[in-house]
Amino acid sequence: MPPRLRLSVSLLPHPLRHEVLVYPRRHASAAAAGATSSVTQTSSSNPVSAALPPSAYPSDQPPSHRRPEFRKSQLHRQYTSLLRTTPLIIFFQHNNLQATEWTGIRRELTKALRKVDEEHAAAGRIEPPIAPLVQLKIIKTSIFEAALRVVDFFRPDNISFKGAGKIAGAKADPNFTHDLSRTAYASVLHKKGKHELSPILVGPIAVLSFPHVSPEHLKAALSILSPKAPQNPAPKRKANPGLYDLPVQNGLQKLMLLAARVEGKVFDDGQTRWVSSIEGGMTGLRSQLVATLQGASASVTSTLDAAGKSLYFTLESRRSVLEDEQKGPESEGEEKKE
The missing domain is CATH 3.30.70.1730 (Ribosomal protein L10, N-terminal RNA-binding domain)
Structure with a gap:
């Protein structure tokens, strides 16, 4: 029986080495896991590359709190x-x-x-x-509740990390405010x-x-x-x-x-x-609303009209009384003579 050859992991090609190391831990394809893990290891080992400006990330895949392929x-x-x-x-x-x-x-x-x-x-x-x-x-339910918090409580224009915790607040980047961003996660964590x-x-x-x-x-x-x-x-x-x-x-x-x-x-x-x-x-419902508004406007019109008529009759009665007072007793005597 020929002797078995032991292959060192360091001698394997770069993508294959990541397949061997990452595949048992990830439920993704070997190629995707190898490419993603290589980027992750590079960014974690190099703090300068981990803090890249927003323009350094692809527009269709900004950094997220959780990996988007999950x-x-x-x-x-x-x-x-x-x-x-x-x-x-x-x-x-x-x-x-x-x-x-x-x-x-x-x-x-x-x-x-x-x-x-x-x-x-x-x-x-x-x-x-x-x-x-x-x-x-x-x-x-747990994911739906998290989505509810993001939709109802997260406002990119008014970001607050109150009660989010030191770790969540430190990882949040205000430059990225999409639903899966660390900023959205940290700002609604206290809710x-x-x-x-x-x-x-x-x-x-x-x-x-x-x-x-x-x-x-x-x-x-x-x-x-x-x-x-x-x-x-x-x-x-x-x-x-x-x-x-x-x-x-x-x-x-x-x-x-x-x-x-x-x-x-x-x-x-x-x-x-x-x-x-x-x-x-x-x-x-819209027709009921229109009918209600029309009824309210008609009621207001009739109320204002009734008030105007009442004021008119009051003034007319007062005018007639004043005219009678101005005529005085002479006019009453003349009326009796006639």
């Missing part, structure tokens, strides 16, 4: 984008739903939302259909657990997101996911037999409505159902 970083980006672009988000607690149950629930939800779009089209409304854009998905939605972001949570606030679509969604009479009654079996399939009903029993985020404000169960009960949707 799944947590990608989820953080998705959640911040969702919170900024979605005005209506409903939070549900789910308990061990199976894949078949999720499939049935999503099927019935899509069917109910499409029915609302068809009704709008039949009524001649020019609003675009939103059923394909409504999403029901499970979230990572951890203090958001209005923090108490409900515990355990398994699913969110239902709408591209815009539509009370009709919200009512249809709640009638499927969280039916409650009289505001959001469930469809009858004859109208929607698929809703009463056993997997769907078992899954719905494991869903519980917690809260909602509407235009940046937190709504509880009752307030969320009140939004869904607005007649005519946003169009009806």
